[in-house]
Amino acid sequence: MWFTRVSIGNPVMAVMVMLAFVVLGLFSYQRLAVDQYPNVDFPTVVVQMDYPGASPEIVEAEVTKKVEEAVNTVAGISSLYSRSYEGTSIVIVEFNLDIDGRKAAEDVREKVALIRPLLRDEVEEPRISRFDPASQPIFNVAVLSTDGRKSAQELTTWAQQVLRKKLENVRGVGSVTLVGGVEREINLYVRPAALEAFGIGVDQIVAAVRSENQELPMGAIRSADQERVVQINARLKRPEDFRDIVVARRNGQPVKLWQVADVVDGPQEIDSLALYNGQRTVLLSVLKSQGENTIAVVDGLLQALDGAKSLTPPGVKVEVNRDNSRAIRVSVANVKRTLFEGALLTVLIVFLFLNSWRSTVITGLTLPIALIGTFLFMYAFGFTINGITMMALSLCVGLLIDDAIVVRENIVRHVQMGKSAHQAALDGTAEIGLAVLATTLSIVAVFLPIGFMGGIVGKFFHEFGITIVAAVLISMFVSFTLDPMLSSVWHDPQAHGVHRGPPVTLYDRTIGRVTFQFDRFTEWLSDAYQAILGWSLKHKLATLGLALATFAGSFVVIPILGAEFVPKADLSETQVNFYTPVGSSLEVTELRAKQVDAALREFPEVRHTVTTINSGFAAGKIYATTYVRLLDRKDRQRSIAQLTVPIRDRLSRIPGITVTNIGQTDLGGGKSLQFSIQGADLHELARLSQSITAKLREIPGLVDLDSTLKPDKPTVAVEVKRDAAADAGLNVNALAGTLRTLVAGTTVGNWRASDGENYDVNVRLPPPGRDAIADLQRLPITVAAAADGSPRVVRLSQVADIAPSTGPNQINRRDLNREINVDANALGRSSGEVSADVKKVLDSIAWPPGYRYVFGGSTKNMNESFQYAVGALALAVVFIYMILASQFRSFLQPIALMSSLPLTLIGVVLALLMFRSTLNMFSIIGIVMLMGLVTKNAILLIDFAIRSRRGEHAGEHGLNHDVAPMNREEALLHAARVRLRPILMTTLAMVFGMVPLAFALTEGSEQRAPMGQAVIGGVITSSLLTLVVVPVIYCYLDDLSAWLKRKLMPRAPATGQAAAITPAK
DSSP states (O other): OHHHHHHHHOHHHHHHHHHHHHHHHHHHHHHOOBOSSOOOOOOEEEEEEEOTTOOHHHHIIIIIHHHHHHHTTSTTEEEEEEEEETTEEEEEEEEOTTSOHHHHHHHHHHHHHHHGGGSOTTSOOOEEESSOTTSOOSEEEEEEESSSOSOHHHHHHHIIIIIHHHHHTSTTEEEEEEESOOOEEEEEEEOHHHHHHHTOOHHHHHHHHHHHSOEEEEEEEEOSSOEEEEEEEOOOSSGGGGGGOEEEEETTEEEEHHHHEEEEEEEOOOOOEEEETTEEOEEEEEEEOTTOOHHHHHHHHHHHHHHHGGGOOTTEEEEEEEETHHHHHHHHHHHHHHHHHHHHHHHHHHHHHHOOHHHHHHHHTHHHHHHHHHHHHHHHTTOOBOHHHHHHHHHHHHHHHHHHHHHHHHHHHHHHTTOOHHHHHHHHHHHHHHHHHHHHHHHHHHHHHHHTOOHHHHHHHHHHHHHHHHHHHHHHHHHHHHHHHHHHHSOOGGGGOOOOSSOOSHHHHTHHHHHHHHHHHHHHHHHHHHHHHHHHHHSHHHHHHHHHHHHHHHHHHHHHHOBOSSOOOOOSEEEEEEEOOTTOOHHHHHHHHHHHHHHHTTSTTEEEEEEEESBTTBOSTTEEEEEEEEOOGGGOSSOHHHHHHHHHHHHTTSTTOEEEEESOOOTTSSOSEEEEEEESOHHHHHHHHHHHHHHHTTSTTEEEEEESOOOOEEEEEEEEOHHHHHHTTOOHHHHHHHHHHHHTOEEEEEEEOTTSOEEEEEEEOOGGGGSSHHHHHTOEEEESOOTTSOOEEEEHHHHEEEEEEEEOSOEEEETTEEEEEEEEEEOSSOHHHHHHHHHHHHHTSOOOTTOEEEEEHHHHHHHHHHHHHHHHHHHHHHHHHHHHHHHHTOSSHHHHHHTTTTTHHHHHHHHHHHTTOOBOHHHHHHHHHHHHHHHHHHHHHHHHHHHHHHOOOTTGGGOSSOOOOOOHHHHHHHHHHHHHHHHHHHHHHHHHHHHHHHTTOSTTTTTTHHHHHHHHHHHHHHHHHHHHHHHHHHHHHHHHHHHHHHHHOTTOOOOHHHHHHSOOO
16 A cells, blocks of 8 residues: 555654544544434424414314325425314424424515415414424423422412523523413403493493403604604503493493403413422423534533522422433443443453553554544535444444554564564555455445435434544544554564563563463364364255354344344433323322322432423313432432333323323324324224224234224303394304303403503403303393393303304314324334234225224334335345455455355344344444444455465565465365454454443443444454355365356467366365
């Protein structure tokens, strides 16, 4: 290699190049952002519209369908789904991964703006955001009263006016939701009996309050020297002033508001609740915008809280009770620790083999230079420091030092042949250069396809693949420049042979004893290996049969493993979702939530709990989500997985709740098993759903089964008697307007308080006046005045029938069809096995025309990812073949080398079985990674054997005499003896580099462990089998090529080197 010659010739330049890598790498490292995963969010745009008081069916027909049809024409949509609740429509548009989220949001805004004029006036303005309101909050702040004197209204007012605004100013915050807050409100509670007595309609009250409480500009008066603005200041100064508003006149006398309504200045009616350790609290819940860095956002929020300390009134305490950045910081710190541990173990292995601290330093230097240099490329490509990139680097530890080990070991071998250090550095690197280049390129060939897989998994592992490629290429460059240069300059006396006599120095008496024993052990291994290889070359068929048997055996074990998308990590937090019976009030749900809370806090592992009702992830007054923060992993014996079963048992004893999830949700916030049943008719969907869920309950290992199909909620149906209404001069619109004001309430403007804030003014019935059907029947409705001008009033029961009824709780739609979403978790079995059983059940159902099922969530991601991984694997195999064929100048020999690939499978499967892991995204990437690693050993072995068969000639590699060409078996046995040390060294370096990763000792490492386990198992078995099976297959292929040559070129003269290559029989 020319750069080897340059660096040996100019050592200072070589050092400067390495220094450049380190300096630029360190500068880049400081600028890299930290996150848990690469940003793999699907660009999501959410359109939220409120239609107060409307049932889910009306919301679906009047709002949701129209929004869906408008938005459906935007390009690049991957899925479009919606939820119609009581009074709210949420349409969620997911775009393909390659679409820019900001551009998508603009397109959606345009489409929604076009249909806005077509919607009813009562529908409120659309809120369009670039985050899913159902996504998990990254940060929660509880506002508490320390002495119990502050009311919820006072806490809410401060949280709303001061703290919320501070937090919303932080860069990257998507929204700050106030949960469990009760804002100040002026309520005008009308008295139906008084309205009836005075013959006043509620619409008159609304009109009077609207017209009396306002500020209006009247223009300006101008004189020659000044201009003055004229305005009417008719805003009411105090809530009590509302009492004196004149609503109507009866018999010449004014009727004032206090005569027909009560003015109440107090908290609004409670709509959502937050409980912190079972106590009501005001909670600020923060969602981040898409594509923002969690740690940067949380740091900003903590700074904002710090800044708000001086503004906090006495008796108020602000406490952070959820911080998602902690998990990220912990997992990234743990991967860094794994990286250092792996590096130390690797260097230790090198030291034991080379038995020289100088050689260890020379090879060990490759590690820091390559790792730090990689940060430069990570920064250049816009990557972040996250669990995936750090894991890539910790996997690299074993890989990076490989090239350096092989090069150094070969240089030492040449020194021991009696050459000068300078000559040995040149010859040793040149001899092994092509083999090292081939092994490095085969690793690049494996990781490049991983970096460019499709789908969500491709986004996930893009940074992984590219990071490893960058690190490996840097390490190869260092091995070809710095290693030979240091070897030539830094003379190593120990390289000239191991001291065999009695121990002389202190080193000999201490560490020397260990290394001496290790040397003896490797020599014994080498002899044993010679014997085994000699036997297998004589019994080729038996060896081949054994290899095939292990390969076939691994397929028998695979089904036992089970499969899942991504294993769950234990990051000391979990969550419980549950709901109360349909139609339950907020107070009932709160009572149950307190019981759940108390049950959870019976466990010593629980640090604190935060429950939210009717907010974000749990929209609806019957839904609650409890976030459970556990003690740190090191402070507790039981893991989250071990706690799940006792928690489930304990919660099952609480009556009146249905638990829908225990444990962390998957990537994307859903459960691990999800599918939707789609069709047009709700009743048919309900029938299908009920028959399917009954069968699903029988599947072992399937828990937390839940569907969006709930029993119909109780409603009250008002059927207008059209004839009676017409006689009274009423139309449906007027009737609906009056009823709506009385029951739902109408906001009739706002009142400005002394603190400068505006508070809503509402007209409605008092709470006790709207809790039974009889109350509605007695409601007075004013109709057209009598002939003499006196007011006329009818009761609602005279113009309408009022009866209890039922209606759907929520209506879900997907891709313009109605759907019922069914989800569940797996317990005791892997989600892949349970999902296969679910698929069998779904396939056994007789589906009516137009109805179908679609898998979503992790199951869909898992199937998609496995397909992409297989594609990457195939591509890697093709690339490796191309590289090997080019290097060995043969179409057949690469097949012998690649025969080591299938032999890794048995090791992977056994290792995963031993560690009780599953086949998941991480273990599969581990398998793909092995493809590059295991050909390495075969290349080193066969490359040397081919050289020995050719014979080495004087002048080559500094030899001063010819070495006779060897026959095939002899060459293989010779290669086995010479190459066993570097093969053992690289294998053990790889294994020990992986040990900290595979044993998953730190918090949250359960997720990464399968990758390390797969690599360790695969490397160990493939090394054992490769060293025996590959030479046997090489012999067979060599015979085949000789036979083909004889057939195709029968009269070719056999002279010179060609004679040496003909197989020795």
